[in-house]
Amino acid sequence: MSGPKPNELIEKIDYNPPQKGWMDVPVKIRKGMYCYASNPKSVEYVHLPHARPWNPLEEDWKLPDNWKEIVHNAFRERLDRFRSFKVFMDICVRCGACADKCHFFIGTGDPKNMPVLRAELLRSVYRNDFTTAGKILGKVAGARELTLDVLKEWWYYFFQCTECRRCSVFCPYGIDTAEITIMAREIFNLLGLNIDWIATPVANCYRTGNHLGIQPHAFKEMIEFFVDDIEEKTGVKVEPSFNKKGADILFVTPSGDVFADPGTYTAMGYLMLFHYLKEQGLNVTWSTYASEGGNFGFFTSHEMMKRLNSKMYAEAKRLGVKWILGGECGHMWRVINQYMDTMNGPADFLEEPISPITGTKFTNAKSTKMVHLSEFTADLIYHNKLKLDKSRNDNLIVTYHDSCNPARGMGLFDEPRYVINSVCNHFHDMPRNTIREQTFCCGSGSGLNAGEDTELRLCGGLPRANAVKHVHEKFGVNMLATICAIDRAALPPLMDYWVPGVGVTGLTEMVANALIMPGEAERTTNLRGEPLPGMEE
Amino acid sequence: MRLDELLTQKKTAIIDKWFDVVADTYPADTAGFIKRQKDPFANPVGGTTQKSLTVLMDELLGEMNHDKIDSFLDPIIRIRAVQDFTPSRAISFVFSLKKIIRNQLNKSDFNDHRILAELFEFDLKIDLIGLTAFDIYMKCREKIYQIKANEEKNRTFSAFERAGLIKELPGSGPELA
Structure with missing residues (x-):
């Protein structure tokens, strides 16, 4: 009988994920890990732009034609407007102090949930679009172009941050990663990419x-x-x-x-x-x-x-x-x-x-x-x-x-x-x-x-x-x-x-x-209707 | 020497290797963290895994008490059931132990019929743990769907209640297990 022998088969089984740089690992939007897209009616009601039905699992997110320009301009505007954002983009030395402090990283085991790497998703585009080194050296300087896949990666991971700021407690430079998430979400809203659990409330x-x-x-x-x-x-x-x-x-x-x-x-x-x-x-x-x-x-x-x-x-x-x-x-x-x-x-x-x-x-x-x-x-x-x-x-x-x-x-x-x-x-x-x-x-x-x-x-x-x-x-x-x-x-x-x-x-x-209320009757249950200690039948 | 004795002697090394196998099912950066950080509260995945594997190895070399296996296998599978693993990848680490144990044996051990017979028996015990892992995995997934269903039902119930459609039942909620 021909075919592979058992030991050959065993050798081929590899449960380990591929060893690639993070930029080369494409985003995979997994069910159970994202929230539904915003209801267009809710987006329209508060006069936010580009209200439309769309589905994160579909290839086409029905983005406006000039979405790249919108992102670029919004990014620039926020760098000018928020000094903290500009500083946070520039000063991170990737020391890793924050890396293992995020509950989403610890819980999912996904390296892109390390606060440093989550911020790097945005920072890489910042380098490409707004820094000389990034423009000249590209990937060597940690820069990358904004593509549709990059935008999808942003969306997936910036909605895997609760803005809790635990990471910022450990950052020696005081970078508040929550503010980076806040900026990313502002940009999403300019493209009509909010989630419904936020947009409708x-x-x-x-x-x-x-x-x-x-x-x-x-x-x-x-x-x-x-x-x-x-x-x-x-x-x-x-x-x-x-x-x-x-x-x-x-x-x-x-x-x-x-x-x-x-x-x-x-x-x-x-x-x-x-x-x-x-x-x-x-x-x-x-x-x-x-x-x-x-x-x-x-x-x-x-x-x-x-x-x-x-x-x-x-x-x-x-x-x-x-x-x-x-x-x-x-x-x-x-x-x-x-x-x-x-x-x-x-x-x-x-x-x-x-x-x-x-x-x-x-x-x-x-x-x-x-x-x-x-x-x-x-x-x-x-x-x-x-x-x-x-x-x-x-x-x-x-x-x-x-x-x-x-x-x-x-x-x-x-x-x-x-x-x-x-x-x-x-x-x-x-x-x-x-x-x-x-x-x-x-x-x-x-x-x-x-x-x-x-x-x-x-x-x-x-x-x-x-x-x-x-x-x-x-x-x-x-x-x-x-x-x-x-x-x-x-x-x-x-x-x-x-x-x-x-x-x-x-x-x-x-x-x-x-609390002993004046004029209260004998209390036999708590507010949930459960018997108080000593009052059980 | 009998297989059990041999494995008991090398128990710590085997558990360490088994731990590494579990950690290496995560991307490299995560695996490094899981192996390095020893504080169980800073690293619940690593802490839980270490605790679980140690008890499982003891049971494999000892009584094979089903309740104990179940209660110590549960926390590690419970974590993997919500993470980005296919069902087979979520429980694969159990079967990886077969390879780890074989790597601990000398070449001559494979010519020893008694050891081979014991190895076969030991494999069956690992299979048993693998099957238990599958049961736990399914139990966890069912729990997740139950949580989702309960949240949806509660939401719908509350909406009806607020609309005054079920006013005759104030304070009661949908009865779900």
């Missing part, structure tokens, strides 16, 4: 006031439904106010808290906390118009971010409040802390925030006039203004996920931990190199929390889940607390896949469960 937020396009009456109805639910579980009827002119404080939170579990329990927590503080002098109102803390404009363009951010300040002005209290949100805080002041600020028409309960001045919010609920709550607890029964959370063994934006973006590390330790008896932090400023992203931020890219999200969430698994196995951790609505939506499926047996909660949900 942007359009909805612009038109109706929140990502889901929930109209004011429905928003109010949903909160009234929470009011009934709270009464059922605590015997206390809370009375929230809406669009109240002359209120002291406007409360803005991500709409996810109002419409998606388990964020809804956190929303109930807000309502209970505000009701509790009413007698102590808190005069706070919800807006059914500025009904979104999140800002997906941040993932579209600077202009769109400014446009959406301005709504909450316009509403604060309309209602005549003194300052704004912000709920448990992620990138809302990055926008407020890093961009708002020079974008729509300073908010001179508002007052420097002072807690009406404790008199604490939030000097950190002197200019933006917006205070994070965790700071506000931590201050209340510090001044003994909340009556708490920690034992109601005794069934929980808690760890805390530092959401990237409040943690890395604004340095909020200790307040949430202080609150958790004040409302529950069992808390264990994850390993040091996975929390605080080194926190690992949930893998679904910056508009990537869609359903069609589940594999990408599970890969990106691996380092976070791996650390949760450690405290789950070592300390029996069964609850992951967090202060971001995207986290609350993204982490449950992540836990379901990697660490079954760990739930997800917002901070204020735990606070509300421990």
